[in-house]
Amino acid sequence: MTARGELFEITSEAELRELLGEPMPRAVTKERVRLHEVDREWLAASPFCLVATADSAGNCDVSPKGDPPGFTLVLDDTTIAIPERPGNRRADGFRNVLLNPHVGLVYLIPGRGETLRINGRARLVREAPFFDQMVVKGHRPILALLVEVEQIFFHCAKAFMRSSLWRPETWNPEVMPTQAQIVKRVQRTEETLEDLERYYGPEYARRLYQG
DSSP states (O other): OOTTOOOOOOOSHHHHHHHHOOOOHHHHHTOBSSOOHHHHHHHHHOOEEEEEEEOTTOOEEEEEEEOSTTOSEEEETTEEEEEEOSOOSOOHHHHHHHHOOEEEEEEEOTTOOOEEEEEEEEEEESOOGGGGGGOBTTBOOSEEEEEEEEEEEEEOSHHHHHHTTTOGGGOOGGGSOOHHHHHHHHSOOSSOHHHHHHHTSHHHHHTTTTO
């Protein structure tokens, strides 16, 4: 028993299948191992993806990556490259890749409920000729995540439909405090709230590619 009541844990795939049922044949056969022309078109239109990694002990991380549409470079039918821009330098996902190359990617297009999912093995590249194709606002990427595609498929729109994620009339960004207020509340920092509001103000957007 717990404070939340008795938990009935699922401990086998048989139990899981008893609850969920078997997937439709189309859901099973949609997996591919090479990029289709439609996959390339989706990557060319997508400005945002989520990169999931885990270290050798299974500790997980999911990191957002975003740039102008088409920021992920398709090198061939089984290889893509994701540029890295200046960030907070924690490098959680990158450190995971050094220990465990398996990555999972989810690509979004604003307004579309479907997502493109890519699973594969990744390497970190500090320099390559294709970096010239990933320059934004005059800035070359710091490094690139090179992903060898092992599995690729489109995921249906049900989660986005249920959440109404792309319906502006449901948006309420003011439901949470400002980023500066959140930082002040959850982190130990010597900066005053005023300092943080200035840091995350208009200059923040102007520093996106400057580190």
